[in-house]
Amino acid sequence: MVSYCNRKIQLKYVLSGVCFVSVIFIIFQIKSIHELTNKAFICVPPIRGVHIKTTKFYLADKNNKFTCLVEKELIDFEKVNDDYCDCNDGTDEPSTDACPNGVFYCESDIYKRNVTPLPSSRVNDGICDCCDGSDEWGKTNFASSVPEHIQHLLDSYQSPCPNKC
Ligand SMILES: [Ca+2]
Numbered sequence: 001m002v003s004y005c006n007r008k009i010q011l012k013y014v015l016s017g018v019c020f021v022s023v024i025f026i027i028f029q030i031k032s033i034h035e036l037t038n039k040a041f042i043c044v045p046p047i048r049g050v051h052i053k054t055t056k057f058y059l060a061d062k063n064n065k066f067t068c069l070v071e072k073e074l075i076d077f078e079k080v081n082d083d084y085c086d087c088n089d090g091t092d093e094p095s096t097d098a099c100p101n102g103v104f105y106c107e108s109d110i111y112k113r114n115v116t117p118l119p120s121s122r123v124n125d126g127i128c129d130c131c132d133g134s135d136e137w138g139k140t141n142f143a144s145s146v147p148e149h150i151q152h153l154l155d156s157y158q159s160p161c162p163n164k165c
Protein backbone atom coordinates (compact mmCIF):
# COMPACT_ATOMS: atom_id res chain seq x y z
CA MET A 1 0.00 0.00 0.00
CA VAL A 2 2.86 2.39 0.86
CA SER A 3 4.61 1.59 -2.37
CA TYR A 4 1.44 2.27 -4.33
CA CYS A 5 1.05 5.68 -2.59
CA ASN A 6 4.70 6.59 -3.23
CA ARG A 7 4.33 5.74 -6.91
CA LYS A 8 1.17 7.82 -7.08
CA ILE A 9 2.96 10.79 -5.50
CA GLN A 10 5.95 10.37 -7.83
CA LEU A 11 3.64 10.20 -10.83
CA LYS A 12 1.87 13.34 -9.62
CA TYR A 13 5.21 15.22 -9.47
CA VAL A 14 6.28 13.96 -12.88
CA LEU A 15 2.97 14.98 -14.45
CA SER A 16 3.16 18.39 -12.77
CA GLY A 17 6.65 18.85 -14.20
CA VAL A 18 5.53 17.79 -17.69
CA CYS A 19 2.58 20.19 -17.50
CA PHE A 20 4.84 23.04 -16.37
CA VAL A 21 7.34 22.42 -19.22
CA SER A 22 4.46 22.14 -21.70
CA VAL A 23 3.00 25.48 -20.61
CA ILE A 24 6.42 27.15 -20.94
CA PHE A 25 6.86 25.57 -24.40
CA ILE A 26 3.43 26.76 -25.56
CA ILE A 27 4.09 30.31 -24.30
CA PHE A 28 7.44 30.32 -26.12
CA GLN A 29 5.78 29.09 -29.35
CA ILE A 30 3.06 31.74 -29.16
CA LYS A 31 5.70 34.43 -28.60
CA SER A 32 7.76 33.16 -31.57
CA ILE A 33 4.72 33.09 -33.89
CA HIS A 34 3.84 36.62 -32.81
CA GLU A 35 7.37 37.85 -33.61
CA LEU A 36 7.38 36.06 -36.97
CA THR A 37 4.10 37.57 -38.07
CA ASN A 38 5.35 41.02 -37.11
CA LYS A 39 8.81 40.91 -38.66
CA ALA A 40 9.72 38.07 -40.96
CA PHE A 41 7.17 38.65 -43.66
CA ILE A 42 8.22 42.17 -44.51
CA CYS A 43 9.23 41.70 -48.13
CA VAL A 44 11.28 44.42 -49.74
CA PRO A 45 11.02 44.36 -53.52
CA PRO A 46 14.23 44.98 -55.46
CA ILE A 47 14.81 48.62 -56.35
CA ARG A 48 16.35 49.41 -59.72
CA GLY A 49 20.09 50.01 -59.38
CA VAL A 50 20.32 48.75 -55.77
CA HIS A 51 22.41 45.71 -54.81
CA ILE A 52 20.31 43.10 -53.03
CA LYS A 53 22.43 43.41 -49.87
CA THR A 54 21.40 47.05 -49.40
CA THR A 55 17.77 46.76 -50.57
CA LYS A 56 16.62 46.33 -46.96
CA PHE A 57 17.76 49.88 -46.15
CA TYR A 58 15.38 51.39 -48.71
CA LEU A 59 12.38 51.41 -46.39
CA ALA A 60 10.68 54.39 -44.79
CA ASP A 61 10.95 54.56 -41.02
CA LYS A 62 7.93 55.24 -38.79
CA ASN A 63 8.25 58.97 -39.55
CA ASN A 64 8.37 58.29 -43.31
CA LYS A 65 12.08 59.17 -43.44
CA PHE A 66 14.98 57.62 -45.32
CA THR A 67 18.47 57.48 -43.82
CA CYS A 68 21.26 58.12 -46.32
CA LEU A 69 23.36 54.99 -46.25
CA VAL A 70 26.83 56.46 -45.64
CA GLU A 71 26.39 59.92 -44.14
CA LYS A 72 23.23 59.02 -42.19
CA GLU A 73 21.32 62.20 -43.04
CA LEU A 74 17.54 61.93 -42.68
CA ILE A 75 15.41 62.94 -45.65
CA ASP A 76 11.73 62.46 -46.50
CA PHE A 77 11.22 59.06 -48.10
CA GLU A 78 9.45 60.71 -51.05
CA LYS A 79 12.85 62.15 -52.02
CA VAL A 80 14.26 58.70 -52.81
CA ASN A 81 14.59 58.38 -56.59
CA ASP A 82 12.91 61.72 -57.27
CA ASP A 83 15.71 62.60 -59.74
CA TYR A 84 17.19 65.21 -57.38
CA CYS A 85 20.26 64.56 -55.25
CA ASP A 86 19.40 65.03 -51.55
CA CYS A 87 22.00 62.86 -49.78
CA ASN A 88 25.59 64.06 -49.84
CA ASP A 89 26.66 60.44 -50.36
CA GLY A 90 24.31 60.06 -53.35
CA THR A 91 22.46 57.06 -51.92
CA ASP A 92 18.98 58.53 -52.27
CA GLU A 93 19.17 58.23 -56.07
CA PRO A 94 20.11 54.62 -56.81
CA SER A 95 18.03 54.48 -60.00
CA THR A 96 18.81 57.86 -61.56
CA ASP A 97 21.83 59.91 -62.63
CA ALA A 98 20.96 62.80 -60.28
CA CYS A 99 23.92 62.37 -57.88
CA PRO A 100 27.44 62.85 -59.26
CA ASN A 101 28.80 60.36 -56.71
CA GLY A 102 25.93 57.86 -57.08
CA VAL A 103 26.32 54.28 -58.23
CA PHE A 104 24.08 51.92 -60.18
CA TYR A 105 24.02 48.11 -60.13
CA CYS A 106 22.98 46.39 -63.34
CA GLU A 107 19.98 44.11 -62.86
CA SER A 108 22.10 41.10 -63.80
CA ASP A 109 24.61 42.00 -61.05
CA ILE A 110 22.40 42.65 -58.03
CA TYR A 111 22.86 39.14 -56.61
CA LYS A 112 26.59 38.88 -57.40
CA ARG A 113 29.30 39.40 -54.82
CA ASN A 114 32.23 41.76 -55.32
CA VAL A 115 30.76 43.38 -58.40
CA THR A 116 31.71 46.92 -59.35
CA PRO A 117 28.74 49.23 -59.87
CA LEU A 118 28.50 51.76 -62.67
CA PRO A 119 28.85 55.46 -61.92
CA SER A 120 25.30 56.78 -61.99
CA SER A 121 26.30 59.22 -64.74
CA ARG A 122 25.98 56.24 -67.11
CA VAL A 123 22.30 55.75 -66.32
CA ASN A 124 20.13 56.72 -69.28
CA ASP A 125 23.03 58.32 -71.16
CA GLY A 126 22.12 56.48 -74.35
CA ILE A 127 25.06 54.02 -74.21
CA CYS A 128 24.46 50.43 -73.14
CA ASP A 129 26.81 49.74 -70.22
CA CYS A 130 25.04 46.79 -68.57
CA CYS A 131 25.04 43.57 -70.58
CA ASP A 132 21.31 43.36 -69.91
CA GLY A 133 20.74 47.00 -70.87
CA SER A 134 19.18 47.77 -67.48
CA ASP A 135 21.13 51.04 -67.17
CA GLU A 136 19.11 52.38 -70.09
CA TRP A 137 15.73 51.88 -68.46
CA GLY A 138 14.50 55.20 -69.89
CA LYS A 139 14.84 53.54 -73.33
CA THR A 140 16.03 56.68 -75.08
CA ASN A 141 16.17 55.91 -78.78
CA PHE A 142 19.61 56.66 -80.23
CA ALA A 143 19.46 53.86 -82.75
CA SER A 144 19.50 56.16 -85.75
CA SER A 145 22.87 57.81 -84.97
CA VAL A 146 25.15 54.75 -85.46
CA PRO A 147 24.01 51.95 -87.77
CA GLU A 148 23.28 48.68 -86.02
CA HIS A 149 25.92 46.68 -87.93
CA ILE A 150 28.60 49.17 -86.83
CA GLN A 151 27.46 48.88 -83.21
CA HIS A 152 27.72 45.12 -83.64
CA LEU A 153 31.27 45.38 -85.04
CA LEU A 154 32.32 47.66 -82.20
CA ASP A 155 30.45 45.55 -79.63
CA SER A 156 29.19 48.84 -78.26
CA TYR A 157 25.48 49.54 -78.37
CA GLN A 158 23.22 52.51 -78.10
CA SER A 159 19.82 52.56 -76.50
CA PRO A 160 17.50 50.70 -76.94
CA CYS A 161 19.88 48.01 -75.70
CA PRO A 162 20.07 44.35 -76.64
CA ASN A 163 20.39 41.80 -73.81
CA LYS A 164 23.91 40.36 -74.20
CA CYS A 165 24.07 38.58 -70.81
CA1 LIG B 1 16.37 62.56 -54.19
Ligand SMILES: [Ca+2]
Binding pocket: 122, 123, 124, 125, 126, 127, 128, 129, 130, 135, 136
Ligand atom coordinates in the same frame (compact mmCIF):
# COMPACT_ATOMS: atom_id res chain seq x y z
CA1 LIG C 1 24.43 53.90 -70.05
